[in-house]
Amino acid sequence: MDYKAKAKEMEAQEKELQFKYFDSELALKIGMALIEEAKNRNNKICIDIAIAGRRLFHYSSDGNAASNDVMIERKKNTAMYTGHSSLWAHYMLKDMGMSIDEKWHLDPSEYAEVGGAFPIRLRNCPTVIGTITVSGFAHETDHGITVDTLRAKNFCEE
Numbered sequence: 001m002d003y004k005a006k007a008k009e010m011e012a013q014e015k016e017l018q019f020k021y022f023d024s025e026l027a028l029k030i031g032m033a034l035i036e037e038a039k040n041r042n043n044k045i046c047i048d049i050a051i052a053g054r055r056l057f058h059y060s061s062d063g064n065a066a067s068n069d070v071m072i073e074r075k076k077n078t079a080m081y082t083g084h085s086s087l088w089a090h091y092m093l094k095d096m097g098m099s100i101d102e103k104w105h106l107d108p109s110e111y112a113e114v115g116g117a118f119p120i121r122l123r124n125c126p127t128v129i130g131t132i133t134v135s136g137f138a139h140e141t142d143h144g145i146t147v148d149t150l151r152a153k154n155f156c157e158e
Contacts, residue, residue: 051130087115
């Protein structure tokens with residue numbers, strides 16, 4: 001696999017899926033759409049949507065393990081630290097042949113090297129203001145369900 005090309009693909013998604021605004025009502029709409037999509041895929045899901053240190057939406061399907069909530073926090077930490085999706089970080093680290101500890105000296109118990117956290121960016125604002133984080137599928141699918149849902153429902157066009 002060409003990890004560098006995959007990381008560039010993640011960067012293109014992040015550039016494409018920027019928001020005009022982001023508030024608690026939009027977080028609720030996105031969260032509910034993610035739940036519906038997980039049900040359509042016959043899978044449990046854990047979702048966390050947060051901006052500026054405020055948790056705007058959190059959901060965990062019946063039967064989910066507490067480890068999904070722990071993984072949410074680790075993925076979110078990675079995205080906020082790097083300013084990119086946690087899947088971008090995964091591909092960058094794979095390309096360099098390094099761990100998160102080796103590259104950024106981050107504690108692997110606090111930061112995850114897997115996909116699932118997608119950065120929330122406002123148009124014309126270079127800083128990540130929060131994350132949409134999913135756990136419950138394979139980590140690339142955790143990332144993909146967010147991207148698919150944002151595109152299908154045109155949430156970035158509101």
